[in-house]
Structures are given as C-alpha cells and as structure tokens.
Amino acid sequence: xxxxxxxxxxxxCVPILLSGLKRLEYRGYDSAGVAVIDIDKSKxxxxxxxxxxxxxxxxxxxxxxxxxxxxGHTRWATHGEPSDENSHPHVxxxxxxxxxxxxxxxxxxxxxxxxxxxxxxxxSDTDTExxxxxxxxxxxxxxxDAFIKTLEKIQGSYALGVLCLDRPDMILAARKDSPLIxxxxxxxxxxxxDIPAILExxxxxxxxxxxxxxxxxxxxxxxxxxxxxxISKEVFHVTWDVSSAEKGGYxxxxxxxxxxxxxxxxxxxxxxxxxxxxxxxxxxxxxxxEDLQKLNKIFIVACGTAYHAGIVGKHVIEKLTRIPVEVxxxxxxxxxxxxxxxxxxxxxxxxxxxxxxTLVAMREAKAKGSRTLGIVNVVGSSIAREVDDxxxxxxGPEIAVASTKAYTTQLICLYLIALDFATKLGTISYEEFAKxxxxxxxxxxxxxxxxxHRENIQKYASEHFNAKDIFxxxxxxxxxxxxxxxxKLKEISYIHSEAYAAGELKxxxxxxxxxxxxxxxxxxxxxxxxxMVSNIKEVKSRGAVVLxxxxxxxxxxxxxSDHVLYIPRTLDILAPVLTVVPLQLFAYYTAVQxxxxxxxxxxxxxxxxxx
Numbered sequence: 001x002x003x004x005x006x007x008x009x010x011x012x013c014v015p016i017l018l019s020g021l022k023r024l025e026y027r028g029y030d031s032a033g034v035a036v037i038d039i040d041k042s043k044x045x046x047x048x049x050x051x052x053x054x055x056x057x058x059x060x061x062x063x064x065x066x067x068x069x070x071x072g073h074t075r076w077a078t079h080g081e082p083s084d085e086n087s088h089p090h091v092x093x094x095x096x097x098x099x100x101x102x103x104x105x106x107x108x109x110x111x112x113x114x115x116x117x118x119x120x121x122x123x124s125d126t127d128t129e130x131x132x133x134x135x136x137x138x139x140x141x142x143x144x145d146a147f148i149k150t151l152e153k154i155q156g157s158y159a160l161g162v163l164c165l166d167r168p169d170m171i172l173a174a175r176k177d178s179p180l181i182x183x184x185x186x187x188x189x190x191x192x193x194d195i196p197a198i199l200e201x202x203x204x205x206x207x208x209x210x211x212x213x214x215x216x217x218x219x220x221x222x223x224x225x226x227x228x229x230x231i232s233k234e235v236f237h238v239t240w241d242v243s244s245a246e247k248g249g250y251x252x253x254x255x256x257x258x259x260x261x262x263x264x265x266x267x268x269x270x271x272x273x274x275x276x277x278x279x280x281x282x283x284x285x286x287x288x289x290e291d292l293q294k295l296n297k298i299f300i301v302a303c304g305t306a307y308h309a310g311i312v313g314k315h316v317i318e319k320l321t322r323i324p325v326e327v328x329x330x331x332x333x334x335x336x337x338x339x340x341x342x343x344x345x346x347x348x349x350x351x352x353x354x355x356x357x358t359l360v361a362m363r364e365a366k367a368k369g370s371r372t373l374g375i376v377n378v379v380g381s382s383i384a385r386e387v388d389d390x391x392x393x394x395x396g397p398e399i400a401v402a403s404t405k406a407y408t409t410q411l412i413c414l415y416l417i418a419l420d421f422a423t424k425l426g427t428i429s430y431e432e433f434a435k436x437x438x439x440x441x442x443x444x445x446x447x448x449x450x451x452x453h454r455e456n457i458q459k460y461a462s463e464h465f466n467a468k469d470i471f472x473x474x475x476x477x478x479x480x481x482x483x484x485x486x487x488k489l490k491e492i493s494y495i496h497s498e499a500y501a502a503g504e505l506k507x508x509x510x511x512x513x514x515x516x517x518x519x520x521x522x523x524x525x526x527x528x529x530x531x532m533v534s535n536i537k538e539v540k541s542r543g544a545v546v547l548x549x550x551x552x553x554x555x556x557x558x559x560x561s562d563h564v565l566y567i568p569r570t571l572d573i574l575a576p577v578l579t580v581v582p583l584q585l586f587a588y589y590t591a592v593q594x595x596x597x598x599x600x601x602x603x604x605x606x607x608x609x610x611x
Contacts, residue, residue: 002029002088002102003074004180005197006161006171009188009218010068014060017072020190020197021053023246029074029397030082030380032056035089035098036070037168044098044165048073048087068218069168071161071191073100076397077379079108080125089163090129092136093120096165097143099135101128102193103157103178104394106271111153130154135162144215147172148226151211156270161191173214177266182206182214182221184235189216195238196246203238252598254400254492258584259451262444264405265577267394268412273419273437278430280420285373285389287345289424294343298325299370301333301361302349305403305487306375306410310349311480312576313414319573320422330357334364342369347417350374351398351406353381362387375413377406391417400599402492404584407484408447411577415440439571443578446568450581457582460547460563461589465493467518471509472499472583473539475532478522481576485520485583492601493591502535515543520583523550523557524567524575536560549579 003024007013017034033048033056045065049055053074073088080086089098105111108127111134116122120133131150138146143164157177164170173180173191183190183198183205190198191214195205206223208214212231215222223231250256272281298317300310307329314325328338330348334357340346346365350358353376362383366372374387377395384390393409419436422428464470470489472482482499489497500509502521513519519539523532529550536546537560548561552569567578591598 002076002193003197004071004100004102004159004161004191004193005073006071006100006173006191006216007188008069008169008171008190008216009185011188012066013068013070014065016201017070018053018057018060019200020192021072021074023196023199024074024192024194025053030077030378031075031084031087032073033087033089034060034065034070034072035091035100035163036065036067037163037165038065038067039168042165044091044095044163046089046091046098048084048089050082050084050087069163069171071098071100071163071171078104078392078394079127081380081385086124086126088128090124090126090132092132094136097132097135097139098163099128099132100161101131102159103176104267104270105130105154105158106156107154131158131160139164141166143167143172144213144228147174147213148228151213151226157267159193169217171216173208173216174212175208176210177263180208182208182216182223184221188218189221191216194246194248199238205236205238206233207236251592252400252588254402254404254588254598257398257400258404258581258588260396261405261408261581262448262451264393264395264409265412265444265447267396268409269441270394272416273440278423278433280416280423282391282416282420285391287371287373287389287421287424291371292321292323292421292425295323295345296343298323299333299338299340299344299346299365300325300327300349301330301346301358301365303330303355303357305407305484306349306351306355306358308480308484308487309407309410309414310347311483312411312477313347313418315477315480316414316573317418317421320418321425321427323421330355330361334361338364338368340365340368340370342371344368344370345373346370347373347375348383348387349376349410350381350383351377351393351395351403351410353378353383355383359383359386373417375410377409401601401604402488402587402598407580408577412440412443415574436571436573439574443570443574446570446578447581449568450578454585456565457585458589461586462593464518464545465590465593467495469512469517470495470497471513471517471519471539471544472497472522473502473505473519473532473535474499474522475502475528475535476525477572477576478525478528478532478579481579481583482520482522484580485522485587488584488587489590491604492587492598493594493596494602495590502532505535506538510538510542513539513542513544517544519544519546520586521546521548521561522579523548523554524579525572526551527572529554533557533560549582551575
C-alpha cells in the first residue's frame with residue numbers, strides 16, 4: 001500500500017526522500033508528505049499534501065526546508081478520505097514527535113477515546129495520528145521506551161518510522177505485518193517500505209522481522225527487541241535492478257498481485273470478524289435488522305471481474321439471508337429502467353470506485369429511492385463518496401490491468417455482508433456462523449498453499465498455451481468462478497474462451513467440443529460433484545482434454561480427467577476464494593508463454609471511466 005522512506009546522514013535529506021518516494025509511486029497513493037528535523041530552529045518541519053508527488057515538490061519549491069534527518073510518505077487512504085490533513089507525516093500535540101505509518105491500527109478508536117480524555121486533540125480522521133499522540137503520552141525523556149510502550153498498546157498491522165525532536169540524530173522504526181527495511185550506507189542510513197526506494201544509494205539492507213525495532217543513526221544501525229535486547233541480523237545484498245525491485249523480484253505486477261492475495265485477504269478481514277461473539281464489524285455501516293426486514297430485493301451491480309464477484313455474492317447472500325438477490329451488469333442496469341425503490345438495497349462493486357457505468361447505475365438506483373452500499377478499493381473515490389454506505393476492500397493498489405487481488409477481497413467483503421445480514425435477521429445459527437467465521441480466517445493460509453504449488457499450473461499452461469479455444473465448466477458457485485477464470489484468460493492471453501454452466505452444455509454448446517478441445521472443469525461443490533463428473537464424461541467422450549479442479553480428497557475426479565488440481569478442503573460456500581487462484585495463475589502463465597504484455601493487455605484500461 002503506502003510508501004515509507006527515511007534518511008539519516010550528512011546530506012540534505014529532502015531530495016533523497018523525494019527520490020525514494022518516486023521509486024515507490026508504482027505502489028499507488030493519493031497524498032504525500034515529508035517531515036524534516038530543523039536543528040537550527042529546534043522544530044520538525046512538515047510539508048504534506050493531497051495529490052501527486054509533483055504537488056508536494058511544488059510546495060517544497062515555494063517553501064524550502066532542509067535537514068539531515070527526515071521521513072517521507074506516500075499514502076493510500078484507508079481511514080479518512082484523501083486530504084492535506086489526513087496525509088502523513090502526523091505529529092504529536094507538542095510537535096516534538098512525527099511519524100509515518102503503513103498498515104491499519106485496529107483499536108485506534110478505543111485509543112483515540114482514551115487520548116481525548118487525556119486532553120489530546122486530533123487534526124485528522126486517520127488511525128495513524130493516534131500513534132503519534134500515544135508515543136508523546138508515554139514519552140518521559142526516553143523515546144525508545146515510549147515507542148516500545150506504544151507498540152505494546154496498538155493492535156493491527158504497521159510499519160512505522162518515528163522522529164523525535166529531542167533526538168535529532170535518529171530515526172526509530174518497527175514493523176508488524178507490513179514490510180520495512182533498513183538500508184546500510186557509509187555515513188548515512190535509510191529506512192524504506194520497499195527496496196526500490198533506496199537502491200540508488202545502497203544495496204545492503206536489513207530486512208526487519210516482526211517486533212524488531214531499528215535504531216538508525218548516520219554511523220550505526222542497532223536492531224533490538226521490545227526488551228531492548230540486541231538482535232544480530234544478516235545483511236541482505238540486493239542483486240536486482242530497479243525495475244525488478246519495484247515488482248518485488250517478480251517479472252510482472254500481475255503475478256506479484258496474485259502472490260499478495262493472502263495478505264490482501266488478511267487486511268480486508270482485519271478488525272471486521274472478531275474471534276468470538278456473534279457479530280461482524282462493517283466499519284460503522286448501520287444497516288439495522290429493521291432496515292433488512294423492509295427489503296424485498298437486493299441488487300448487485302458491477303462490471304467485468306466485479307460483476308463475477310457479484311454473482312458469487314448472490315449465491316452467498318441468498319443462502320445465508322433468504323433475501324432475493326439480482327445481479328446485473330451496470331451498463332445494462334442503468335438503461336433498462338430497473339424496478340428499484342425504497343425497499344431495495346443496491347450493492348455496487350468497483351475496484352477503482354470510478355467505473356463510469358457502475359457510478360451512473362448507482363445514481364440511478366439512488367434516484368429511485370434505493371439505499372446504496374459500495375464495495376470499493378479506493379478511499380475517496382466517486383462511488384465511495386456518493387454511496388450511503390461504503391465497505392473498503394483494503395486490497396492495496398492494483399497495478400496490473402487484469403484484476404486479481406481486488407476480486408478475492410471483493411468476495412471477502414460480500415461474505416462479511418452476508419454474515420452480518422444473516423446474524424441480524426436470525427437466519428443463521430451461532431454454530432453455522434462460527435463455522436464459517438473460523439474457516440474464513442483460514443483462507444489466507446490456504447491461498448498460500450495453492451500458491452506454493454503453482455509449478456503444476458505452470459506446467460499445464462506450457463502444454464496448452466497454443467490452444468485456439470478453451471472452455472470453462474462449472475455448476476453453482478463453480479460456474480461463477482468459471483466466468484472469472486475465462487475472463488482472465490481472454491484479457492491477457494487473447495485466447496478465445498467461454499464459461500458455461502455445465503448442465504447447459506448439452507443444450508447446444510457441446511457441438512463445439514471435438515478431439516483435442518481443452519476444457520477446464522471446476523468440481524469443488526460437494527452437492528454437485530457427481531453431476532460435474534457426468535458433465536466431464538460428456539466432453540471426454542467427444543475428445544476433450546480435461547483439466548479439473550476439485551477439493552482435496554475427491555480423488556474420483558482423476559478417473560474422468562486428464563489432469564487434476566486440488567485446492568485445500570474448505571466449506572463449499574468459501575471455495576471460490578481458493579478455486580480462482582489456479583485459474584488466475586493458468587491465465588498468467590499462458591499469457592507469458594505466448595509472449596503477451598501481461599500487465600497492459602491490448603485495448604484495455606485499468607479504470608474504465610468512459611462509456
């Protein structure tokens with residue numbers, strides 16, 4: 001998500017901070033800022049702004065600042081809309097402490113309430129500002145002690161860089177669940193959230209681990225634990241070039257983003273699904289039991305990949321709440337005078353929050369009296385601002401045009417919405433709720449398992465990348481995922497592919513199956529497994545080559561398939577999160593084999609803001 005850079009040395013740090021932040025622009029951001037210790041004036045100078053780095057540079061040109069120690073940040077908004085006030089760095093009430101932060105502080109509201117009672121005032125809507133004030137609250141002359149006490153109080157994920165005016169020669173840094181590195185130079189040292197930020201200056205780094213604290217001065221870097229005990233670290237020497245480093249060593253952003261899905265799912269779940277109790281936290285969305293009881297229908301409206309997520313959402317919401325759900329393509333919904341009124345809830349889904357068809361469809365629904373709920377990935381986007389309620393996916397920036405981690409996090413949000421509505425309506429027992437809740441929390445590690453076995457998928461892609469046509473088959477939730485798998489293949493490999501409800505195949509489309517036709521069959525739904533086996537037999541008898549995807553243990557699928565990929569066993573309702581991953585990988589490796597521009601497929605744009 002956000003980008004962090006810090007410098008301690010003998011040079012003016014501002015150009016170095018800006019250079020590092022530019023190297024992190026690929027991560028996506030909506031605001032930027034720097035904090036620099038001005039020793040002569042005994043203060044910390046803060047310059048920050050909403051918008052691009054060029055806006056920050058203009059501000060710095062108009063009001064130059066200088067210093068030998070500083071921190072910089074590019075922010076991707078999660079708490080509080082993009083604005084000058086919400087931009088990082090944030091300062092404590094006295095102005096003595098400045099911090100930058102990547103991640104999410106889960107218990108910030110509780111801490112904020114505590115600090116307000118202690119007399120602290122807040123200048124932003126962010127979770128981060130709480131950390132700056134809390135460090136000051138604990139500060140009694142030893143900034144390291146105050147930092148450690150703060151780390152013990154905050155919950156969630158973080159990478160933190162801290163300046164203290166009383167220690168103008170030092171930066172403190174720590175991380176939990178968000179990456180942070182320390183760059184090792186000669187007479188200068190650095191911190192950064194990613195390697196590209198500092199490659200211009202050094203290739204020697206420490207990779208900080210969980211709960212390690214870095215004490216960084218120009219001549220020395222100490223790593224300690226929360227007991228202040230020293231930790232010995234091995235130097236990691238970077239051998240990549242800058243372009244590769246921006247992609248984390250991956251060849252393309254798409255594969256990097258596929259690999260980021262476990263973290264994206266964890267982030268989207270953070271603070272929303274308590275380990276116990278019978279509730280879901282939808283970030284303050286106040287849709288009550290009475291509101292839900294008035295509904296006669298839910299519409300889910302979206303485009304492309306988000307539309308496919310919506311189809312999964314329809315199955316899940318109807319199963320758990322028994323409220324009728326209709327899914328519509330936004331460009332169709334807006335022109336067909338949909339039957340929507342005050343007893344309708346319209347859920348719109350968009351990664352960018354700027355998809356024009358979805359935005360206008362939302363406005364159409366709102367004009368007819370419908371309450372609107374947005375699932376988006378970009379804080380402060382048009383849809384986020386205009387819907388009545390908004391649930392953010394927290395997937396982080398998605399650079400590749402083909403959406404991957406946005407899709408899986410959209411699914412997670414739809415599961416959370418379905419669970420929340422079901423608990424309020426009483427259509428789910430605590431036992432069933434707890435079963436689904438506990439299994440959702442296991443999804444990140446199960447996605448990781450699928451990703452660690454990606455070489456099998458790469459092998460199948462190398463065998464079938466010259467296919468002229470590929471068919472995807474599935475039933476129920478598998479059909480919804482088959483649609484997304486087919487879209488991924490089409491948009492980045494340019495192979496013609498189609499997804500079909502497997503039971504519909506015999507009503508005409510099976511005429512297209514001939515010797516050598518490649519078919520990907522999804523069979524992860526236990527109640528439909530035998531039916532899918534029959535459908536696979538139908539295409540096999542006509543010469544198809546079949547790659548099947550099934551849950552572990554269902555080895556009978558091997559008797560009717562040429563190849564089988566197994567996903568870890570999970571609840572049928574949650575299987576789409578796991579099933580889609582091998583399909584994303586297959587599309588990616590196929591496109592690579594064909595020499596396609598994976599991150600920028602022809603004729604496509606990341607954010608579709610025109611009709």
